[in-house]
Amino acid sequence: MASEFEKRPIHRGGCHCGRVTYEIVGPIDGRVSECNCSICTKKAYIHWIIPRERFRLLTPWEDLATYTFNTRVAKHHFCPKCGVAPFYIARSDPDKIDVNLRCVEGVELTSLKIRHFEGRNWETAIASERDTASER
Numbered sequence: 001m002a003s004e005f006e007k008r009p010i011h012r013g014g015c016h017c018g019r020v021t022y023e024i025v026g027p028i029d030g031r032v033s034e035c036n037c038s039i040c041t042k043k044a045y046i047h048w049i050i051p052r053e054r055f056r057l058l059t060p061w062e063d064l065a066t067y068t069f070n071t072r073v074a075k076h077h078f079c080p081k082c083g084v085a086p087f088y089i090a091r092s093d094p095d096k097i098d099v100n101l102r103c104v105e106g107v108e109l110t111s112l113k114i115r116h117f118e119g120r121n122w123e124t125a126i127a128s129e130r131d132t133a134s135e136r
């Protein structure tokens with residue numbers, strides 16, 4: 001684990017007030033997406049899902065507020081002070097970290113290819129996503 005964090009680059013991110021902060025090791029790679037489900041539409045997440053080993057939360061987990069709904073698999077963490085949600089645990093990948101790229105410092109969103117995820121029809125969308133997983 002420690003060796004992962006000796007690699008570069010390290011990205012830093014967090015909420016608005018600074019209570020929730022984290023570090024991520026490695027480049028911004030893989031799939032970056034927006035989703036049109038009921039909560040992502042309102043929160044405006046830019047999703048980037050990474051293995052937990054690449055993510056280091058610098059805030060105690062107990063300090064996060066968490067919202068759940070529907071299947072309650074997704075853990076919509078957010079800062080209890082400023083309300084910003086710099087990462088969460090996604091229903092599609094509960095063993096990973098879904099980083100909100102809007103909250104990562106120095107990321108130029110216009111330079112990224114942001115794919116669309118049809119979260120309004122989640123079951124269909126996730127099935128087709130897994131069929132094409134080899135493209136990632």
Ligand SMILES: [Zn+2]
Nearest residue numbers: 015017079082
């Ligand atoms: Zn905050």
